[in-house]
Amino acid sequence: MIxxxxxxxxxxxxxxxxxxxxxxxxxxxxxAWVLTINSGPRAIFLQVGNGSYxxxxxxxxxxxxxxxINTVSVTVPASTVxxxxxxxxxxxxxxxxxxxxxxxxxxxxxxxxxxxWVRTPGSSGGSGVLSVTSPAALTSGTTPATIPFTQISWTxxxxxxSAPDIxxxxxxxxxxxLRTIPANRWIENCHTFFYANTAVVSAATYxxxxxxxxxxx
Amino acid sequence: xxxxWVLVVLRACGSLLAAMLVxxxxxxxxxxxxxxxxxxxxxxxxxxxNTTDASRQMSSEIExxxxxxxxxxxxPWLNRNGRVYLALPQQPxxxxxxxxxxxxxxxxxxxxxxxxxxxxxxPIRTPFLEDNLTVRVVADGRRVIGNQRLHFHFEIDVD
Numbered sequence: 424m425i426x427x428x429x430x431x432x433x434x435x436x437x438x439x440x441x442x443x444x445x446x447x448x449x450x451x452x453x454x455a456w457v458l459t460i461n462s463g464p465r466a467i468f469l470q471v472g473n474g475s476y477x478x479x480x481x482x483x484x485x486x487x488x489x490x491x492i493n494t495v496s497v498t499v500p501a502s503t504v505x506x507x508x509x510x511x512x513x514x515x516x517x518x519x520x521x522x523x524x525x526x527x528x529x530x531x532x533x534x535x536x537x538x539x540w541v542r543t544p545g546s547s548g549g550s551g552v553l554s555v556t557s558p559a560a561l562t563s564g565t566t567p568a569t570i571p572f573t574q575i576s577w578t579x580x581x582x583x584x585s586a587p588d589i590x591x592x593x594x595x596x597x598x599x600x601l602r603t604i605p606a607n608r609w610i611e612n613c614h615t616f617f618y619a620n621t622a623v624v625s626a627a628t629y630x631x632x633x634x635x636x637x638x639x640x
Numbered sequence: 641x642x643x644x645w646v647l648v649v650l651r652a653c654g655s656l657l658a659a660m661l662v663x664x665x666x667x668x669x670x671x672x673x674x675x676x677x678x679x680x681x682x683x684x685x686x687x688x689x690n691t692t693d694a695s696r697q698m699s700s701e702i703e704x705x706x707x708x709x710x711x712x713x714x715x716p717w718l719n720r721n722g723r724v725y726l727a728l729p730q731q732p733x734x735x736x737x738x739x740x741x742x743x744x745x746x747x748x749x750x751x752x753x754x755x756x757x758x759x760x761x762x763p764i765r766t767p768f769l770e771d772n773l774t775v776r777v778v779a780d781g782r783r784v785i786g787n788q789r790l791h792f793h794f795e796i797d798v799d
Contacts, residue, residue, distance in 0.1 A: 455793040456674055456708065459683040462788075463702040463781035466688070481692040523696055540698060542688050546782040607688075607781075609696040 462544035467551060469539035469637040470611075472514065476522035480609070484522060492632070493535060495616045505623035512575075512616040521611055528581045529613035537579075537589055538611025541604055541639045551604040551639045557594040563627035570629045572596045574621065577614040588612050594633065604637065672724060672794040676711035676768075688781060702781035708773045710746065712794055715767040721799040722764050727756035728792050733783040736790060738775060745771035756795065 468486045472493030478484030497512040511533065518536040521528040529536045541551035560569035572594040579587035589601050589612040604610045684704035691699040712724065724746075728738060731753045739750040746759040746769070760769060777790065 455671075455791040456677040456710070457681040458706055458708075458775065458777065458790045458792065459681065460686050460702075460704055460777055460779060460784060460788050460790060461683070462784045462786055463686055463688045480690055480698070483690050524692060542698070542781075544702075544781055545785050607698040607700045609698055611696070 463542060465544070465639060466542040467539070467637055467639050468541075469553070469635060470518075470522070471537050471635045472516040472535050473518045474522065474536070479522055479525045481524045486522075495535060497618050499618065499620060501626070503620065504626075505620060507619075507621050509576075510618040510620050512618060514616075521609075523609045523611070526583065528583065528611060530582070534613035534615050536611065537614050537635065538609065539604060539637045540609045541606055541637070543606045543639060549640045550606065551637050553589065553601045553604055553610075553635065553637050554598055555594070555601055555633055555635045556598040557596055557633040558631050559596040561629035561631035563625075563629045566625045566627045568625045568627065568629075570622070570624055572631060572633075574619040575616060576619065577616045579612040579614055581611065581613050584612075589614070601635075667797075667799055669795055669797050670716070672796050673713035674710060674794050676713065678709045678711070682706040682708060683787075684777065686777075686779070686781070686784070689778065700780060700782050701778050702784060703776065703778045705774065705776040708775060710769075710771055710773050710794075712769040713767065714764045714769055714796070717764050717796060717798050718767055720764055721762065722760075723758055723797045724760035724769070725756035725795050725797070726751065726759050726792060727795055728753045728790060730754035731779075731788070731790065733788050734780045737778040738792075740776070741774045742771045745769060746773065753790075759794070 466486075470489075473489060473491045475487035475489040476484045477487055493514055493516040495512045495514040497510045499510055503510075514532045514535045516529075516531045516535045519527050519529050519531055521536075521538065539551070539553060541549075543549060557572040557575075560571050561575075562569050573596055576593035577591055579589050579591045581588075588610050592599070592601070602610070684706045686702040686704040689699040689701045689703050691701070714722070714724075726740070726749070728736065728751060734753075736753040737750065738752075739748075741748045742759075749757040749759060751757040779788070
């Protein structure tokens, strides 16, 4: 009896092994098709004044390039030059709606749209830095006099959002950081510009150009 | 002590068990051979989703898609009833949502990583089951950095 038992046990073991091999083989035959996805692309969008978008963000729109350089200006009556009474400027911007959702967020021409966003993958993805650079002064081609850019300031608001998401400020005649823009957040405001009018200057047309920059490190 | 009768029964049971497992898979779940799927490895460029909300938050999700000609080898379960599922294991990049449309041989559906979803149920009449799947994937763009390989597989429950 004992030898036969041993033999049967051995046979059983062999079957168990065979079963195990079948199962393992079935596992090896099967596949697993692979779909490789990549990270979202780094992207950046900045709009000052008139801009362009293919539709609106909430309907799948994407940014387009717009090379327009808008102008803000004011004509100061001779009787008030240097009076210290701030003069509100007006613009040639016609941008009223946000490309986020077509909401009429700004009231041109007194207000100039300023907005943007950044996209970057990763949970610790950096923020964009919005800054503006102004020259030291506005100049005129007909007179040696200049007007310091520090004479120009702006307020910041928006229809439906009175919070100055991009703070009000005064040009410094250099580069100044306006704010950081976190990833995946659409930041926008409408700026109204003012000329401080605290100095008597020669009658002339004074011009200068400021440049807004959004950087995603 | 085991009597010779018991040994005979044991031998018979063992033979039957082996025959069942070698000749036809037992009722269980098996991974399906999908190695004929084309492309077997596909790559999709993801883009940011354009969903919006009142706070002007932009979506942190990314989405992309691919079309895959799936070819499943069901030969081992021919003439049996089975339920075939598309499955995606849990992913290190968090929840991945998948939706797919088909051309009718398989069922359209959706799943989250870590789940499986039925794509076929019924008798298996042909050794291969083939369909074109248009797959759309949505993932958390804050967690997907670089390439992420999603290993899908099909599995079958047979009666």
